[in-house]
Amino acid sequence: MGCIESLPYEVILRGSSFRECRDYIKKECRESVNVQPGFKVFDTHIIGVPPITIGLDGDVVIFPFTKPCHGTFLLRVEDKEEADRLRKKR
Amino acid sequence: MDLAFEEKPQRSALLVLGCPQVPVQTSIALYLIHRLRQEGIIPVVAGNRSAVTLLVVADPKRHYLGEALNLDHAIDQIMEKKRDFDLCFVFIHNDAGVSYAATMGAISKARLYTIIYGEHYDQIVASINFPCINIAAKAVHNPMPLKKMLDEVAPWAA
Numbered sequence: 216m217g218c219i220e221s222l223p224y225e226v227i228l229r230g231s232s233f234r235e236c237r238d239y240i241k242k243e244c245r246e247s248v249n250v251q252p253g254f255k256v257f258d259t260h261i262i263g264v265p266p267i268t269i270g271l272d273g274d275v276v277i278f279p280f281t282k283p284c285h286g287t288f289l290l291r292v293e294d295k296e297e298a299d300r301l302r303k304k305r
Numbered sequence: 306m307d308l309a310f311e312e313k314p315q316r317s318a319l320l321v322l323g324c325p326q327v328p329v330q331t332s333i334a335l336y337l338i339h340r341l342r343q344e345g346i347i348p349v350v351a352g353n354r355s356a357v358t359l360l361v362v363a364d365p366k367r368h369y370l371g372e373a374l375n376l377d378h379a380i381d382q383i384m385e386k387k388r389d390f391d392l393c394f395v396f397i398h399n400d401a402g403v404s405y406a407a408t409m410g411a412i413s414k415a416r417l418y419t420i421i422y423g424e425h426y427d428q429i430v431a432s433i434n435f436p437c438i439n440i441a442a443k444a445v446h447n448p449m450p451l452k453k454m455l456d457e458v459a460p461w462a463a
Contacts (some may be wrong), residue, residue: 232400252408253384260377260384264407264435281404283353283376284324 219259219280225227227277234290236279237268241256244270244277248305259277263287274298311365311431315347317408318392321409322352324401327423329448330396331359337394337420337461340370344461346392353378374403383412390415391418392460398423403432410435418460422451 228239240247249266250256261267262281268276274295283286318341320334336346350360351374364370374382381386393415394404402421410417421429421441430441440458444448 227323233441252404252411260380260398262380262401262408263404265411277431281401283322283401283405286399286401294362 218239222292225291227291230286233287240268240270244272246271248301316391317347319390320350322356322396323396325356325359328397328446329422329444335369340461343446352378394418397421407435451460
């Protein structure tokens with residue numbers, strides 16, 4: 216892990232709960248895909264309470280990223296290859 | 306006549322530490338490590354740098370503390386099926402802790418225990434809806450209420 220930090224990400228929600236992230240994606244994203252904890256997004260194992268919802272909007276991927284001391288961040292990264300890979304999971 | 310001794314395989318336990326901002330975590334983790342060792346269970350600790358360093362400094366000669374892993378690395382190893390544990394204890398005092406516990410429940414075959422503490426421990430207990438054994442008490446600075454609950458459940462004896 217750790218490669219998330221090197222991505223050109225934008226923080227949508229900061230210090231939020233996993234429920235807030237899920238609700239935001241369901242409400243704001245055109246498409247979403249549910250994955251299990253440990254599923255890799257941008258080569259990083261995703262932490263969360265299943266089902267973990269990942270949002271897709273064109274080439275944009277919106278996903279939760281959890282750190283022990285800072286709660287869950289909802290991050291937005293534009294990456295066509297990853298969006299296509301996730302879209303195929305549906 | 307040959308005597309065949311059947312050795313019981315040694316069990317292992319993973320302690321997943323949360324953010325160390327609540328003081329009881331380090332104290333209860335060392336106590337749990339001690340009880341696990343007494344029962345012949347190998348404890349392995351996983352946490353962020355601060356959480357692990359608090360244990361390393363408190364136990365400089367490693368009387369209790371054994372292997373300590375970076376939390377992300379531990380999760381990678383379990384996901385990649387390189388290792389797993391018989392027992393897993395996740396320390397929780399915030400929403401992130403619940404996420405880590407749910408993740409451990411999903412990726413590991415270990416029997417899952419949550420150790421829940423802090424001012425809002427009861428709200429955290431109410432938010433957990435996945436299979437695990439909760440050990441919970443209102444404990445922030447004084448570890449005794451949580452130690453009492455841990456002794457009652459006695460997960461090292463299960």
